[in-house]
Amino acid sequence: MIKTIEYSENLNLEKELARSQFSYxxxxxxxxxxxxxxxxxxxxxxxxxxxxxxxxxxxxxxxxxxxxxxxxxxxxxxxxxxxxxxxxxxxxxxxxxxxxxxxxxxxxxxxxxxxxxxxxxxxxxxxxxxxxxxxxxxxxxxxxxxxxxxxxxxxxxxxxxxxxxxxxxxxxxxxxxxxxxxxxxxxxxxxxxxxxxxxxxxxxxxxxxxxxxxxxxxxxxxxxxxDMIAGPSEVLIIADDSANPVHVAADLLSQAEHDKLAASILVTTSKELAENVAEQLEIQLKELEREEIARVSIETQGRIIVTKTIDEAIKISNEIAPEHLELAVSNPFELLTKIKNAGSIFMGHNTPEPLGDYLAGPNHTLPTSGTAKFSSPLSVDDFIKKSSFIYYSKEGLEEVKDKVIKFAESEGLTAHARSVSKRFEK
Amino acid sequence: MIKTIEYSENLNLEKELARSQFSYxxxxxxxxxxxxxxxxxxxxxxxxxxxxxxxxxxxxxxxxxxxxxxxxxxxxxxxxxxxxxxxxxxxxxxxxxxxxxxxxxxxxxxxxxxxxxxxxxxxxxxxxxxxxxxxxxxxxxxxxxxxxxxxxxxxxxxxxxxxxxxxxxxxxxxxxxxxxxxxxxxxxxxxxxxxxxxxxxxxxxxxxxxxxxxxxxxxxxxxxxxDMIAGPSEVLIIADDSANPVHVAADLLSQAEHDKLAASILVTTSKELAENVAEQLEIQLKELEREEIARVSIETQGRIIVTKTIDEAIKISNEIAPEHLELAVSNPFELLTKIKNAGSIFMGHNTPEPLGDYLAGPNHTLPTSGTAKFSSPLSVDDFIKKSSFIYYSKEGLEEVKDKVIKFAESEGLTAHARSVSKRFEK
CATH class of the missing domain: 3.40.50.1980 (Nitrogenase molybdenum iron protein domain)
Known part of the structure; x- marks a missing residue:
């Protein structure tokens, strides 16, 4: 059975959700x-x-x-x-x-x-x-x-x-x-x-x-x-009472079948949904080919967190910085600008996470283990690098020469200053 | 005295320029x-x-x-x-x-x-x-x-x-x-x-x-x-016979004063320039406040490489992938598109590298030790991260549902397939 907890300000999220890491x-x-x-x-x-x-x-x-x-x-x-x-x-x-x-x-x-x-x-x-x-x-x-x-x-x-x-x-x-x-x-x-x-x-x-x-x-x-060293895969679903527990449970399980260490987390404002999803998980687990893996994942890494407000749910999500985030709410675009840290965001009730794994278009190589706080999905940026260039004319250099010399001398790098002054010696 | 070598196809650049690394x-x-x-x-x-x-x-x-x-x-x-x-x-x-x-x-x-x-x-x-x-x-x-x-x-x-x-x-x-x-x-x-x-x-x-x-x-x-772990600072100057040996030497020394392990390399098509720069280095070294540091750098890490053509010089530079590259040639913009790997490029005879250290505008935190082959100057990109998002309507999902199911099943991930099929069960 998945563990359900009620959110309060005092909840130590980091401890409660202690993420697993692969051991090397x-x-x-x-x-x-x-x-x-x-x-x-x-x-x-x-x-x-x-x-x-x-x-x-x-x-x-x-x-x-x-x-x-x-x-x-x-x-x-x-x-x-x-x-x-x-x-x-x-x-x-x-x-x-x-x-x-x-x-x-x-x-x-x-x-x-x-x-x-x-x-x-x-x-x-x-x-x-x-x-x-x-x-x-x-x-x-x-x-x-x-x-x-x-x-x-x-x-x-x-x-x-x-x-x-x-x-x-x-x-x-x-x-x-x-x-x-x-x-x-x-x-x-x-x-x-x-x-x-x-x-x-x-x-x-x-x-x-x-x-x-x-x-x-x-x-x-x-x-x-x-690129990165990926940790176990994760999904966090924010759901309000418009969400269908059958679909939410199926989405949590699609993550859980990856790995016993995979984490599937539901954060919801609806107690009723929380109960129904917990029940659905038990029903659907039995139907899975990879039941054993998914069950261990759900029972050890899975969580349902019940919050009072959607803003609390978003706060939790931003703190966790999940690899995959589903917004199973009636107004997903309203929430989008409040999401600060997440790899890929799946919006509304008709966008299950596997769409992104296979064919929607965005990359499925995503930051895990909370690294979405500082890193990004794999992209074209990962296969390019930049060079900057600077061109000064003689007049341009003359205009700033005293400033460069002043700055260099203030830092004690006099050969830096000389590379400029030498160009204006008679 | 700086070491001067003539370039040939057989020159083992990596061995010849064995870059120093800080020891940790x-x-x-x-x-x-x-x-x-x-x-x-x-x-x-x-x-x-x-x-x-x-x-x-x-x-x-x-x-x-x-x-x-x-x-x-x-x-x-x-x-x-x-x-x-x-x-x-x-x-x-x-x-x-x-x-x-x-x-x-x-x-x-x-x-x-x-x-x-x-x-x-x-x-x-x-x-x-x-x-x-x-x-x-x-x-x-x-x-x-x-x-x-x-x-x-x-x-x-x-x-x-x-x-x-x-x-x-x-x-x-x-x-x-x-x-x-x-x-x-x-x-x-x-x-x-x-x-x-x-x-x-x-x-x-x-x-x-x-x-x-x-x-x-x-x-x-x-x-x-x-951000990165920087190695010793480096400059590579590509110069043709239009370059002024006094300026080139001053620029090499502005790099050399940083650190005994700093590397200052001149690659030139002009034998005459090579000789004059070597001579100027000796003259100017004696005038420096940080002479001791700069001398060790020039004598151990410094090199002058004489090539037959500018294309050879560019090939060497792309292979070295220098942190700082000066194009001390008469037509720097012509060469710019041939440069594949470099941190920051200083164009023409009036753009000494210290301009970039202080005030031209581009960043002075640059990839060292050849990492310009795969990394970039520090930039705004280093302080952001991206999230992708996906929104499918019911009709959109219906259109692709069989494709997702096919793909997921081919990969043996049936719970992935079910997260889609569950949404279309009666």
């Missing part, structure tokens, strides 16, 4: 050794780890054009159409994120500006096994492609017969991935970070993975950039 | 203990560390309005005017970085959007002692203020008489810092990360610092966000 401590040494080994031995180490962990003896790492063609030939045609539809929606939304260079013209021919350049080479990790999701491929590759990255390199572990799931290859091709390699785990993160004979070194690595992958990303961070 | 290994344990202690004992620990490290026994940590007023009364009036001028230029440039929310309207009343919110609480570290720079205050606080951060909290170590340099207080007030506390080192980073009786917990910490501060920022990263 056990894999530290293993991952470190794999990184070192791949750095030293390159492809040779990759083949060995793939044999060891993925139980397949590969001759080449790169996926061939023939294999991609075969994936298109064999994929369920209905799924292919859905992937294309999803791709187009994701592309349309992310294209709005593209930013332009700007230039500021000032007096005396002085000009300043900001230039956007893509990160030239990026790596995309895609999990294999039961978490092999074509939606992951689309959500990570599409913004990189729109940003203009020159080389988008995907790595994913092969199945034991040495192949990759057709839906992953199809999604990769549609999204514009340039090259695909059959390698997973910490060894693939090492390959992308250092480069091997087959796999090019990249500047940034994105995409979700198991604890070995997450730990490897943590370790190579600095050498290359990474 | 020695301070690990010290910093960890300070963090734990401040987390546990709050203000009490802060007072003790301030007594120990800054040699002053404070009664209160917060800078009072009277102290700020006194700073305005005592500051050099000419410097005050320069700080104001610099502030206005920085503000003008960074205001161009402000981004708008967007909304995408689709069929059936479906709409999607991206909302920008400021990071509510940010902390700004400002070094004390010989590196107490009002320009640091401006460059970090102005973009935070423009982003709309509600609480901008500055921490900086007091001098041994318990005061803060007037120029820092004046710059903070002009830039819109909300509160200033007299505390520095790892203890101040702990205070901003965990909060104490006096100092509010923030969500992001920015600003440069010594190795204790840098290590503390590394350690609290995850709990809060941080």
């Amino acid at each position: 401590d056990d894999v530290n040494e293993t991952v470190e050794n794999i990184l070192k080994d791949v750095k030293k031995r390159g492809d040779k180490a990759l083949f060995e780890y793939t044999k060891k962990f993925d139980k397949v003896d590969l001759k080449t790492l790169e996926v061939s054009e023939e294999e991609i063609q075969k994936a298109f030939d064999t994929i369920d045609k209905e799924l292919l159409e859905v992937i294309k539809y999803s791709h187009d929606n994701i592309k349309l939304f992310h294209e709005k994120q593209v930013r332009n260079n700007f230039i500021v013209k000032k007096e005396n021919g002085v000009s300043l500006g900001q230039i956007i350049n893509p990160i030239e080479k990026v790596g995309l990790y895609v999990p294999g096994g039961t978490a092999a999701y074509p939606s992951t491929v689309l959500m990570n590759a599409v913004p990189a492609k729109i940003a203009g990255c020159k080389e988008i390199i995907m790595v994913t572990p092969p199945t034991s017969d040495g192949t990759i799931l057709p839906s992953l290859l199809v999604a990769a091709k549609i999204a514009g991935v340039d090259r695909i390699f059959k390698v997973g785990g910490a060894q693939s993160i090492a390959a992308l970070s250092y480069g091997t004979e087959s796999i090019p070194k990249v500047y940034k690595i994105v995409g979700p993975g198991n604890i070995y992958v997450a730990m490897a990303k943590k370790m190579v961070y600095g050498e290359v950039s990474i | 290994d020695d301070v690990n344990e010290t910093v960890e203990n300070i963090l734990k202690d401040v987390k546990k004992r709050g203000d009490k620990a802060l007072f003790e560390y301030t007594k120990k490290f800054d040699k002053v026994d404070l009664k209160t940590l917060e800078v009072s309005e009277e102290e700020i007023q006194k700073a305005f009364d005592t500051i050099d009036k000419e410097l005050l005017e320069v700080i104001k001028y610099s502030h206005d230029n920085i503000k003008l440039f960074h205001e161009k970085q402000v981004r708008n929310n967007f909304i995408v309207k689709k069929e059936n009343g479906v709409s999607l959007g991206q909302i920008i919110n400021p990071i509510e609480k940010v902390g700004l570290y400002v070094p004390g002692g010989t590196a107490a720079y009002p320009s640091t205050v401006l460059m970090n606080a102005v973009p935070a203020k423009i982003a709309g951060c509600k609480e901008i909290i500055m921490v900086t170590p007091p001098t041994s008489d318990g005061t803060i340099l007037p120029s820092l207080l004046v710059a903070a007030k002009i830039a819109g810092v909300d509160r200033i506390f007299k505390v520095g080192g790892a203890q101040s980073i702990a205070a901003l990360s965990y909060g104490t009786e006096s100092i509010p917990k923030v969500y992001k910490i920015v600003g440069p610092g010594n190795i204790y501060v840098a290590m503390a920022k590394k350690m609290v990263y995850g709990e809060v966000s941080i």
Whole structure:
């Protein structure tokens, strides 16, 4: 049964909702050794780890054009159409994120500006096994492609017969991935970070993975950039008495089926809704294929919090800063401007969270564990970087020369001052 | 004497220019203990560390309005005017970085959007002692203020008489810092990360610092966000035969005076310029107040690389991805679009790098150590975060329901599928 609590000012939210974190401590040494080994031995180490962990003896790492063609030939045609539809929606939304260079013209021919350049080479990790999701491929590759990255390199572990799931290859091709390699785990993160004979070194690595992958990303961070280390997935639903308990319960469970550590939280002004949702959870849990996972999640991480007002509910939500926020209220647009911290916001009664996982358009890679207080959904911004530029004419420099010299001397940096004064010496 | 090399395809740039890094290994344990202690004992620990490290026994940590007023009364009036001028230029440039929310309207009343919110609480570290720079205050606080951060909290170590340099207080007030506390080192980073009786917990910490501060920022990263851990400062100058060797040498030295590990690199198509700059460096080094630091930097980290063509010079620069890049050529705007990786670009013969340090407008907090391949100058973007939102009408959901169900089921996430199908059950 889910735990229900009444909100009061004295409630210690942080304690009550103590969020779980994945534990990485056990894999530290293993991952470190794999990184070192791949750095030293390159492809040779990759083949060995793939044999060891993925139980397949590969001759080449790169996926061939023939294999991609075969994936298109064999994929369920209905799924292919859905992937294309999803791709187009994701592309349309992310294209709005593209930013332009700007230039500021000032007096005396002085000009300043900001230039956007893509990160030239990026790596995309895609999990294999039961978490092999074509939606992951689309959500990570599409913004990189729109940003203009020159080389988008995907790595994913092969199945034991040495192949990759057709839906992953199809999604990769549609999204514009340039090259695909059959390698997973910490060894693939090492390959992308250092480069091997087959796999090019990249500047940034994105995409979700198991604890070995997450730990490897943590370790190579600095050498290359990474997107984030995601915690367990979360949904917070703010609901008033206009919400349907059957739908609310189904939405909470769609989150709970991800992981035993996933958190599903309902904050509502309606005691009646709270009771009905609790009851519905019990009914619907029994109907789930992934009942065991979802039940542990609901019973340990799930909460229903009853508040007196919607403003209290929003205050709780802003404090929790959830990855996914559903506004299951009659007037969602009225609440939108009050939301300060949330990854993605699902508005009204007809926008269940899975819409965003697959095909509405916005990214499904979102800040977890309260990091929405300071970080953002994955976007085109994650695949570009900016350079500023400054141009001064002789007259422009002359006008400000005394100011630069004054400032530099006040900071004790006299060689800074001299770089200006030298230009006006006779 | 600076080392001069001729470029060839076989030159191993990475080896030749092996960049120095600050070493943090020695301070690990010290910093960890300070963090734990401040987390546990709050203000009490802060007072003790301030007594120990800054040699002053404070009664209160917060800078009072009277102290700020006194700073305005005592500051050099000419410097005050320069700080104001610099502030206005920085503000003008960074205001161009402000981004708008967007909304995408689709069929059936479906709409999607991206909302920008400021990071509510940010902390700004400002070094004390010989590196107490009002320009640091401006460059970090102005973009935070423009982003709309509600609480901008500055921490900086007091001098041994318990005061803060007037120029820092004046710059903070002009830039819109909300509160200033007299505390520095790892203890101040702990205070901003965990909060104490006096100092509010923030969500992001920015600003440069010594190795204790840098290590503390590394350690609290995850709990809060941080800007970056900066390596030694660098300049790369691309020059053709139109460049003046006196000016080029002065610019290289303005970088070299920062730190013995600072790197000053000239890449030029002109052998004659290379020789003249090497000679000028020797002449000008002797004239510097910070000769000792600059000489070690030039002799160990400095290089002159002679290339056959400007394109080779650009290739080298893109590979190095310098923090500061000067284009000391006759046609700098022609080269600008070829620059892929650089923090800030200084164009032409009248734009010495110190212009950007102080008052041109663009930020002086820039990616070092080659990280310009994947990261950007500090900007308003560093003080905001985005949320996406999705609104579907009943008709909109009905239109896509089979697609969501198909996608979810293909990924084995049936509770995801049910969150949609439940809404259409009779």
